[in-house]
Amino acid sequence: GAGVSQSPSNKVTEKGKDVELRCDPISGHTALYWYRQRLGQGLEFLIYFQGNSAPDKSGLPSDRFSAERTGESVSTLTIQRTQQEDSAVYLCASRPGGSGNEQFFGPGTRLTVL
Amino acid sequence: EDQVTQSPEALRLQEGESSSLNCSYTVSGLRGLFWYRQDPGKGPEFLFTLYSAGEEKEKERLKATLTKKESFLHITAPKPEDSATYLCAVQAPRNTDKLIFGTGTRLQVFP
Secondary structure, eight states, X not given: OOOOEEEOSEEEEOTTOOEEEEEEOOTTEEEEEEEXXXXXXXXXXXXXXXXXXXXXXXXXXXXXXXXXXOTTSOEEEEEOSOXXXXXXXXXXXXEESSSOOOOEEOOOEEEEEO | OOEEEEEOSEEEEETTOOEEEEEEEEOSSOSEEEEEEEOTTSOOEEEEEEOSTTOEEXXXXXXXXXXXXXXXXXXXXXXXXXXXXXXXXXXXXXXXXXXXXXXXXXXXXXX
């Protein structure tokens, strides 16, 4: 079946502009996660959704970052007033409900802020 | 603070030369330890989950093992197509499902 998809695959923007990144999880997966991967660094957790509620937003770096999810479907990560330090690959993952803990990742969106 | 440290940062092997990658972790109560493979420009691909000390899992040339403080990913007779970055992550038993990742080991296998 189809995996996690993300769009766009690449985004180049100017400092100060807002960007929206989209994630389509695997159909039926109730949990959805956003991570950030800066060059040469490990993945950093940003936010976790169970259904359309967000029990853990502890990884969002500032109030410029926000995310929402529609039901158990699409999620959008919005970064307002982008800064150069926001440049990174933004990865989305989803997990089915039940006992399985494995998270399945999408290909990521590479964001470059000039 | 929950932490994951992977070593070495980079590893170069000749095809057929077996070796091991290390993942040391500090976490207050482990719910699970995960291994992923990441190819350049792609998202991480799930390999294994380990839940308790002594557990082992195998897939083709890869075998993952777990102790109370670390995990090893053993690669037996690697091939060039095994070249990738291997990521280790832990899940802590708090009111969250987040994974805490190490920075990875970049493996290159030469023919």
